Amino acid sequence: PEISFKHEDLKVRLAAPYQLTPKPEVADLGFGKYFTDHMLKINFFKQLGGWQKPEIMPFENLSLHPAAKALHYAIQLFEGLKAYRGVDDKIRLFRPELNMERMNLAAQRSGLPTFDGDELIKCVSRLVQIDQEWVPHSETSTLYIRPTLIGTEPTFGIMAPESALLFVILSPVSAYYKTGGDGAVSIFADPNVVRAFPGGVGNRKVGSNYGPTIEATARAAKLGHHQVLWLFGPNHELTEVGAMNIFVVYINEQGDKQLSTPPLNGLILPGVTRRSILELASQWEDLVVTEEVLTMDKIVELNKKGRLLEMFGAGTAVVISPISRVGFLEHEIRVPTMTQAQPVYQRVKDTLLAIQYGHIEHPYAKVIS
Numbered sequence: 001p002e003i004s005f006k007h008e009d010l011k012v013r014l015a016a017p018y019q020l021t022p023k024p025e026v027a028d029l030g031f032g033k034y035f036t037d038h039m040l041k042i043n044f045f046k047q048l049g050g051w052q053k054p055e056i057m058p059f060e061n062l063s064l065h066p067a068a069k070a071l072h073y074a075i076q077l078f079e080g081l082k083a084y085r086g087v088d089d090k091i092r093l094f095r096p097e098l099n100m101e102r103m104n105l106a107a108q109r110s111g112l113p114t115f116d117g118d119e120l121i122k123c124v125s126r127l128v129q130i131d132q133e134w135v136p137h138s139e140t141s142t143l144y145i146r147p148t149l150i151g152t153e154p155t156f157g158i159m160a161p162e163s164a165l166l167f168v169i170l171s172p173v174s175a176y177y178k179t180g181g182d183g184a185v186s187i188f189a190d191p192n193v194v195r196a197f198p199g200g201v202g203n204r205k206v207g208s209n210y211g212p213t214i215e216a217t218a219r220a221a222k223l224g225h226h227q228v229l230w231l232f233g234p235n236h237e238l239t240e241v242g243a244m245n246i247f248v249v250y251i252n253e254q255g256d257k258q259l260s261t262p263p264l265n266g267l268i269l270p271g272v273t274r275r276s277i278l279e280l281a282s283q284w285e286d287l288v289v290t291e292e293v294l295t296m297d298k299i300v301e302l303n304k305k306g307r308l309l310e311m312f313g314a315g316t317a318v319v320i321s322p323i324s325r326v327g328f329l330e331h332e333i334r335v336p337t338m339t340q341a342q343p344v345y346q347r348v349k350d351t352l353l354a355i356q357y358g359h360i361e362h363p364y365a366k367v368i369s
């Protein structure tokens with residue numbers, strides 16, 4: 001492993017007052033359209049001994065050689081986490097160490113340099129402190145943190161890059177999806193396209209998992225769906241949805257309510273929200289919680305028997321998104337998620353938000369300011 005950069009070496013150059021941009025209204029935020037006044041950059045140059053000193057500076061464009069490996073071979077990765085302004089006005093991160101772990105795994109896979117996650121968390125915390133007025137004063141919005149690592153070496157060889165850039169930018173965001181009144185989304189399962197395969201990178205947060213989904217997502221959108229539900233194999237196993245992991249709530253053979261999500265078999269992004277839901281809900285005594293292979297046949301069958309209660313997506317960007325409709329071949333599955341008396345998705349969402357916005361103290365939430 002590389003010798004990591006250190007937060008003690010952080011150099012800070014603040015924006016001049018005339019460089020500061022006005023903050024948008026919460027109602028205009030959307031997702032990832034606005035950026036804050038500062039950014040973090042950490043260069044890696046193998047010839048200079050590896051990681052250089054981290055720098056916080058006014059937000060600026062990058063300058064890249066057109067041959068930079070990231071631009072040709074997608075030698076890059078990204079992460080997504082959020083800073084929340086709590087009821088006590090303190091700013092919290094949610095399990096950032098899990099994003100750091102995942103980032104290092106993706107770096108390894110693409111020959112990008114690894115680093116000490118705690119050091120990056122400290123640098124990011126400083127960046128968020130500097131731009132803290134950008135953390136929305138609202139419980140429907142957050143500051144989305146986007147760490148990115150790209151191979152910058154300007155040569156065409158498909159090899160580990162000798163130079164790289166880790167940068168972190170911040171974007172105040174509200175809801176990811178544009179939905180109708182009830183906030184439910186609709187997804188389309190297209191068995192003719194595949195997102196990931198065994199031995200691939202479906203379990204790593206690399207840009208190349210997302211770019212090639214655009215065409216299929218556009219086809220789904222034409223049919224009135226928000227995103228694609230990615231299936232795998234002849235049995236049409238559910239893996240994940242465009243920007244989220246998937247959960248199903250149903251009545252099992254024993255007559256008990258079961259919360260279920262596909263297992264981490266290499267085809268699925270190991271979501272921080274996904275993991276947190278499994279950990280939290282496994283303590284709820286009225287619910288059976290499982291990771292299990294779920295096929296489209298099973299979903300169709302459960303629905304026919306009236307035992308399919310809910311489906312929802314979970315992710316940092318989408319938080320918890322109830323799903324009310326699934327298109328699949330000739331099937332149009334109406335999921336009664338929105339008509340449950342005490343839906344599991346709402347309980348999960350309320351629990352997560354209570355932790356994230358500091359309504360309850362919980363070890364998942366880390367106060368940084």
Ligand code: COI
Nearest residue numbers: 080243244315316317318
């Ligand atoms: C997330 O941060 O939750 C994501 O899945 C990123 C997404 C917008 C691609």
